[in-house]
Amino acid sequence: MSTETEAVAETGASFTGETDAPASKAEAMKARLRDEVISHLAPHDPLPPERELANRFAVSRATVRQALARLADHGWVYRVQGSGTFVADKDLVTKSPYLTSFSEDIAERGMTPGSRVLRLEHVRADERVARELLIPVGSRVVHIERLRTADGAPLCVEGLWLPEWLTGENLGPELLGSLYAYFEHAGASPARAHQTLRAVTLDEAQAELLDTEPGAAALTVSRIVFDAHGRRIEASNSVYRGDRYDFQINVKRRA
Amino acid sequence: MSTETEAVAETGASFTGETDAPASKAEAMKARLRDEVISHLAPHDPLPPERELANRFAVSRATVRQALARLADHGWVYRVQGSGTFVADKDLVTKSPYLTSFSEDIAERGMTPGSRVLRLEHVRADERVARELLIPVGSRVVHIERLRTADGAPLCVEGLWLPEWLTGENLGPELLGSLYAYFEHAGASPARAHQTLRAVTLDEAQAELLDTEPGAAALTVSRIVFDAHGRRIEASNSVYRGDRYDFQINVKRRA
DNA sequence: TGCCGAGATTGGTTCGAACCATTTGGATTC
DNA sequence: GAATCCAAATGGTTCGAACCAATCTCGGCA
Numbered sequence: 001m002s003t004e005t006e007a008v009a010e011t012g013a014s015f016t017g018e019t020d021a022p023a024s025k026a027e028a029m030k031a032r033l034r035d036e037v038i039s040h041l042a043p044h045d046p047l048p049p050e051r052e053l054a055n056r057f058a059v060s061r062a063t064v065r066q067a068l069a070r071l072a073d074h075g076w077v078y079r080v081q082g083s084g085t086f087v088a089d090k091d092l093v094t095k096s097p098y099l100t101s102f103s104e105d106i107a108e109r110g111m112t113p114g115s116r117v118l119r120l121e122h123v124r125a126d127e128r129v130a131r132e133l134l135i136p137v138g139s140r141v142v143h144i145e146r147l148r149t150a151d152g153a154p155l156c157v158e159g160l161w162l163p164e165w166l167t168g169e170n171l172g173p174e175l176l177g178s179l180y181a182y183f184e185h186a187g188a189s190p191a192r193a194h195q196t197l198r199a200v201t202l203d204e205a206q207a208e209l210l211d212t213e214p215g216a217a218a219l220t221v222s223r224i225v226f227d228a229h230g231r232r233i234e235a236s237n238s239v240y241r242g243d244r245y246d247f248q249i250n251v252k253r254r255a
Numbered sequence: 256m257s258t259e260t261e262a263v264a265e266t267g268a269s270f271t272g273e274t275d276a277p278a279s280k281a282e283a284m285k286a287r288l289r290d291e292v293i294s295h296l297a298p299h300d301p302l303p304p305e306r307e308l309a310n311r312f313a314v315s316r317a318t319v320r321q322a323l324a325r326l327a328d329h330g331w332v333y334r335v336q337g338s339g340t341f342v343a344d345k346d347l348v349t350k351s352p353y354l355t356s357f358s359e360d361i362a363e364r365g366m367t368p369g370s371r372v373l374r375l376e377h378v379r380a381d382e383r384v385a386r387e388l389l390i391p392v393g394s395r396v397v398h399i400e401r402l403r404t405a406d407g408a409p410l411c412v413e414g415l416w417l418p419e420w421l422t423g424e425n426l427g428p429e430l431l432g433s434l435y436a437y438f439e440h441a442g443a444s445p446a447r448a449h450q451t452l453r454a455v456t457l458d459e460a461q462a463e464l465l466d467t468e469p470g471a472a473a474l475t476v477s478r479i480v481f482d483a484h485g486r487r488i489e490a491s492n493s494v495y496r497g498d499r500y501d502f503q504i505n506v507k508r509r510a
Numbered sequence: 511t512g513c514c515g516a517g518a519t520t521g522g523t524t525c526g527a528a529c530c531a532t533t534t535g536g537a538t539t540c
Numbered sequence: 541g542a543a544t545c546c547a548a549a550t551g552g553t554t555c556g557a558a559c560c561a562a563t564c565t566c567g568g569c570a
Contacts, residue, residue, distance in 0.1 A: 024552085024553065024554090025553080025554070026553075026554085044485055049519075049520060049521080050520075050521065051520085059554080059555085060554055060555045060556065061555090061556085061557095062553085062554060062555065062556090063553080063554060063555080065521085065522085066553085066554090068521095075449065078446070078447060078481070078485055079521065079522095080446075080483050080484065080485075080520090080521075080562085080563080081520075081521045081522060081561070081562050081563075082519080082520055082521065082522095082561070082562030082563030082564075083483075083484075083519090083520065083521075083562080083563055083564075084519090084520060084521075084563090085520090085521075086485055088485065089389070089485075092449040092479070094449070098506055098507060098508065098509040099506040099507060099508045099509070100509075134344070189508070190508050191333070191335075191507065191508050192333060192505065192506065192507045192508060193505070193506050194330065194347040194349070194503070194504075194505055195503065195504050195505075195506060196501050196502070196503050197452055197474070197501060197502040197503075197504075198474065198497060198500075198501045198502075199454040199455070199472040199473050199474035199495075199497035200454070200472045200497060201456065201470070201471070201472045201497075215456070215470055216456070217453075217454040217455045217456045217472055217473070218454050218472070219452070219453065219454035219474075224347070226333070228335050228338075229335065229338075230299055230333055230335075230341055230343065230344075240454075242453060242454035242455060242456075245453075246451050246452060246453045247451070247452040247453075248449070248450065248451050248452075249449075249450050249452075249504075250447065250448070250449055250450075251353055251354040251447065251448050251450060252353060252354060252446070252447045253353065253354045253444070253445050253446050253447060279522085279523065279524090280523080280524070281523075281524085304549075304550060304551080305550075305551065306549095306550085314524080314525085315524055315525045315526065316525090316526085316527095317523085317524060317525065317526090318523080318524060318525085320551085320552085321523085321524090323551095334551065334552095335532085335533080335550090335551075336531065336532050336533075336550075336551045336552060337531070337532030337533030337534075337549080337550055337551065337552095338532080338533055338534075338549090338550065338551080339533095339549090339550060339551075340550090340551075
């Protein structure tokens with residue numbers, strides 16, 4: 001039941017946030033450019049020049065440039081100095097390298113996220129967790145293990161460790177809903193993360209949970225999440241079925 | 256022999272480019288901030304305010320902000336609105352999501368890249384290659400297969416496909432040196448790429464080449480590379496040993 | 511016909527300024 | 541002593557302007 005709660009809550013939030021109240025003029029410009037300009041053009045068609053867009057939409061060129069930069073990050077357009085800004089091929093639009101929750105990530109891919117809690121307990125931090133959370137070895141931390149699903153099918157086994165200075169003695173259901181909402185409530189909103197991707201093979205227990213064979217390929221995403229104050233609020237390790245998940249990213253050549 | 260040529264050439268370029276001629280004031284500011292400010296501070300110490308930095312280094316605040324933004328991308332600092340900019344923990348500095356060649360990537364990790372060519376030939380584009388390069392099925396493409404090494408140890412098997420409009424009938428040694436240098440020469444400098452990461456297991460042939468066991472975990476990086484004109488100049492597929500390679504990235508929470 | 515160069519066009523960088531949003535810390539108040 | 545409020549400090553956004561760098565266009569020239 002808590003699985004559905006989270007799915008609905010986070011999905012809803014992610015969708016309404018898109019059109020409600022643009023956080024800035026640049027964000028609004030980004031949406032307008034996508035809907036009113038790019039959608040009327042074919043791939044590799046040039047967009048109007050920045051100066052003309054600034055004039056037409058009654059904003060400064062800086063705002064237009066910020067919007068265009070974000071569109072380029074997402075793979076909607078590409079830019080050529082001295083030449084123009086062009087519509088990109090539509091088959092390669094990806095999310096930017098932004099920090100997202102599992103639910104947001106899955107919803108963005110057009111599926112319905114779900115989750116089943118396998119474990120929820122206080123444990124002592126081992127060497128790895130202590131190093132990742134920057135706390136002494138043996139400190140008490142909350143450990144959560146969840147099976148995450150997309151459209152009902154098992155997709156990933158997720159292990160989470162939260163420092164106890166954040167959670168207190170708490171082990172209640174609020175830790176089982178949207179974790180990111182809980183972070184907000186605790187005054188430690190996620191701000192940035194360091195992620196490491198590796199390839200591994202599944203052991204028997206993991207294979208059982210993910211409904212596949214031991215030795216199958218899996219993608220592990222290890223993540224250390226920071227709040228706005230630079231405090232480490234989560235260490236996690238997600239093991240994704242290799243045949244059902246990939247990680248896409250657009251990169252630019254450095255100057 | 257061509258392996259050493261590439262390694263030396265690309266490594267050298269990557270290192271000299273750092274200090275020679277700053278491409279812009281912002282890039283220079285980034286280096287100066289790292290060397291003259293951050294290096295004298297401890298993690299979580301605040302940097303001087305933007306306005307003061309702008310004054311001290313005699314540049315505009317916009318330039319300072321651009322430099323700080325790039326340092327944040329690389330994980331050197333983190334920023335908190337209303338509070339300040341702070342030195343980040345030093346164990347999590349990564350390269351930004353920039354497009355790099357294998358040689359640059361390995362050199363950045365402090366190892367020496369090498370390569371052995373396994374195959375070099377003209378082939379007809381199959382369905383996948385045709386789709387990725389946006390050319391008709393059956394078009395002639397150059398196919399290169401290389402074993403890539405780091406400090407002499409096999410790290411990845413790399414398959415490349417280049418459209419023939421770029422290479423012509425050419426199959427000479429210039430294709431075996433630094434490929435990115437060849438792109439420059441051909442007037443098609445790499446500008447951006449779309450990457451997909453997946454986890455797979457190695458088949459027997461791959462395991463043999465990578466000096467490990469069939470069924471071992473491997474990370475595949477599929478890449479479509481574009482030049483400044485949006486033309487697709489390379490489709491590639493690199494299979495990395497899962498126990499010797501990971502992919503690190505810093506991400507921020509979206510606004 | 512082909513090449514070359516000058517000028518126009520376009521995105522990229524830098525500047526200075528003003529204002530907004532958030533955070534912080536001290537003063538005030540109870 | 542605790543809670544509240546307010547002003548200052550700081551990063552974030554937007555504006556207008558100027559100039560730089562790469563590219564494109566088109567006319568002149570060989």
